[in-house]
Amino acid sequence: MTQDTCDLDHALRLSADTLKLKGTLQVRALRSVDGLSALALEAFLTAHGVQREYIDQDDLEILCKKVLNAPLQEHELVVARGVLPINGDSAVYTITDEVQEKIDLIEERTDSFKSKCGDSDNLRALDVSDEDPVDFYEQMAVVVVHKDELIAMKTERSQGVDGIDIYGNPVPACHGEASEVKLDESIEVHDDGRCVATISGLLTAEKESISISPHYAIKGDVDFQTGRIVFPGSVTVYGSVRDKFKVRTTGELSIRGLVESCELYSDDDIVLHRGMAGKEIGKINTLKNLQAGYLESVNATVKGNVIVRGEITNSTLDVRGEIRAENAAIRGGRLSVSKGGSVGSIGSIQGVSTEIEIAYLPHVQAKIVSIEKLQAQLERELRMRTGEFEAFAACLGKVTMEQIEEQMSMKFNLDQLRMRGEKLANAKLDLSKVMGLHTRSKIAVSKAIYAKTIMFMPGFKIEFNDDIIGESIIELGVTGRPSITLKGKARALDDYAKVVSNERVFRPRIGAVHPVEAA
Amino acid sequence: MKILLIDDSKTMRNIQKSVLKQLGYTEVEEACDGQDALSKVGSFEPDLCLVDWNMPVMDGLTFVTTFRQTDKTTPLIMVTTEAEKARVIEAIKAGVNNYVVKPFTPDLLSERITETLAKCST
Numbered sequence: 001m002t003q004d005t006c007d008l009d010h011a012l013r014l015s016a017d018t019l020k021l022k023g024t025l026q027v028r029a030l031r032s033v034d035g036l037s038a039l040a041l042e043a044f045l046t047a048h049g050v051q052r053e054y055i056d057q058d059d060l061e062i063l064c065k066k067v068l069n070a071p072l073q074e075h076e077l078v079v080a081r082g083v084l085p086i087n088g089d090s091a092v093y094t095i096t097d098e099v100q101e102k103i104d105l106i107e108e109r110t111d112s113f114k115s116k117c118g119d120s121d122n123l124r125a126l127d128v129s130d131e132d133p134v135d136f137y138e139q140m141a142v143v144v145v146h147k148d149e150l151i152a153m154k155t156e157r158s159q160g161v162d163g164i165d166i167y168g169n170p171v172p173a174c175h176g177e178a179s180e181v182k183l184d185e186s187i188e189v190h191d192d193g194r195c196v197a198t199i200s201g202l203l204t205a206e207k208e209s210i211s212i213s214p215h216y217a218i219k220g221d222v223d224f225q226t227g228r229i230v231f232p233g234s235v236t237v238y239g240s241v242r243d244k245f246k247v248r249t250t251g252e253l254s255i256r257g258l259v260e261s262c263e264l265y266s267d268d269d270i271v272l273h274r275g276m277a278g279k280e281i282g283k284i285n286t287l288k289n290l291q292a293g294y295l296e297s298v299n300a301t302v303k304g305n306v307i308v309r310g311e312i313t314n315s316t317l318d319v320r321g322e323i324r325a326e327n328a329a330i331r332g333g334r335l336s337v338s339k340g341g342s343v344g345s346i347g348s349i350q351g352v353s354t355e356i357e358i359a360y361l362p363h364v365q366a367k368i369v370s371i372e373k374l375q376a377q378l379e380r381e382l383r384m385r386t387g388e389f390e391a392f393a394a395c396l397g398k399v400t401m402e403q404i405e406e407q408m409s410m411k412f413n414l415d416q417l418r419m420r421g422e423k424l425a426n427a428k429l430d431l432s433k434v435m436g437l438h439t440r441s442k443i444a445v446s447k448a449i450y451a452k453t454i455m456f457m458p459g460f461k462i463e464f465n466d467d468i469i470g471e472s473i474i475e476l477g478v479t480g481r482p483s484i485t486l487k488g489k490a491r492a493l494d495d496y497a498k499v500v501s502n503e504r505v506f507r508p509r510i511g512a513v514h515p516v517e518a519a
Numbered sequence: 520m521k522i523l524l525i526d527d528s529k530t531m532r533n534i535q536k537s538v539l540k541q542l543g544y545t546e547v548e549e550a551c552d553g554q555d556a557l558s559k560v561g562s563f564e565p566d567l568c569l570v571d572w573n574m575p576v577m578d579g580l581t582f583v584t585t586f587r588q589t590d591k592t593t594p595l596i597m598v599t600t601e602a603e604k605a606r607v608i609e610a611i612k613a614g615v616n617n618y619v620v621k622p623f624t625p626d627l628l629s630e631r632i633t634e635t636l637a638k639c640s641t
Contacts, residue, residue: 401573401600408622409530
């Protein structure tokens, strides 16, 4: 090499970034540019191990031109580029728009509630108006989802694609991670990524987990903070339920605090650890059992049994099971019970009028009554048609073809009426069996039955005009009349009360028309 | 089993339909005379016809005669007030398979239908 010849080895310097994905060529100030060309630069690069396919020929040309134009200046340019690695994505759960909308609504509700009441939860400060965008009564404060509802979509993690540096060496890519969000068995992840609720209940969607609970625990009261409750599972209220609020559940409803003039509905048991003061508008409706400390001025419909520890005062109770209230006093109001049971006392020393219907099954009784009504109508029609048929037959001489057909038609209609009668009788028989199976005409009283108590048993009304103190059992005896066993001795109930025939709770008579309807 | 009832009396058709229902036959078509019946047999393709004798427009005997010109097999039962032996023979000659005299009981009609179907299926 002469002095005027460009010494590329000394004039050029190749540097690379950390991952060696970019090769930068630096050219020092040159006194002579003889022999400098893009080809020479490429030869320098390849001699330093840079793979030809990653060298950018255009950039080499640009660099070359820059040097030739200003040889006394230093120049540098990225002239080689490797292949960038593509990192994989981690698995993610994306909440569906529908569920997200519910979550947003709850957040909006919470914010609005805080802005109205502050952090003190001072409900008195809450000014609820119809124009308010948030209905604090109707809208619940939690997200409820239902079985089979699509909750989220899962995007699986993906593998990364390795890159190649300018020397041809692989540059490893990062692979996607598994999601850190935990899902329990309440949400099923399908192969196509759909995350579907396996149960109905309360949705909790947090950074670390998404889950559904079939139980909703309300730490405080049911009030404007919670909204009215409609929940597809069980609910425990640790506080009270405020006036005019409703709680409806498909699972057990348990309330630890006070319950006032609100409405409670459950497809399962209702347990009122304290009791309910319904102020005559409080309602309870359960498809199973009701347990309560006390019931005061309450309207309740209970498909199962009622268990009360304290008192039942001025309440209207329709119980299709039995009443178990051995120590409870029933004062005032009306108790209708299908399967009898046991109570502490009925009525009060002060003579509060109290009505009890024993072995009452109203919906079946209503059906039987309507059947008997139809039977009575049918009987009348049958008598009339039979008379017409007999009269027609009696006045026939030599019968014509038309008369034969007319006679057949009348006979056919009579047969149809009789068949209908048989069907009605069978239906009545079946319903009577149902009544027999689902009613019990017996009530045990452990302390007293006070005067002004009126009891209805199948076929009878019993008016107690004097107090009966002591343990007693009142039931329909073998004679079919109500009897009393007082302090262990069987006695005629007529000696203690006025017993009269009454069909408010009636005893179905198989095959007979109901006397009221017949009349 | 498809059954065609041919009778000008709606009540008679109802009676027969009721008996058929009790026997488990629910696919029933009705015709009010022989002419009406002939217009329906093509589309309905009955497996059995119950035919009254005295009807307006076209009587039962004419229907049977006409029907038998094209269909020799479908069972036909004449249900009529015509009880004279000569009339019965006339109907049988025309092509009916059985004969029920009005007034009939549901049991009798049921018996004749079963008997006719059994006989014709062998």
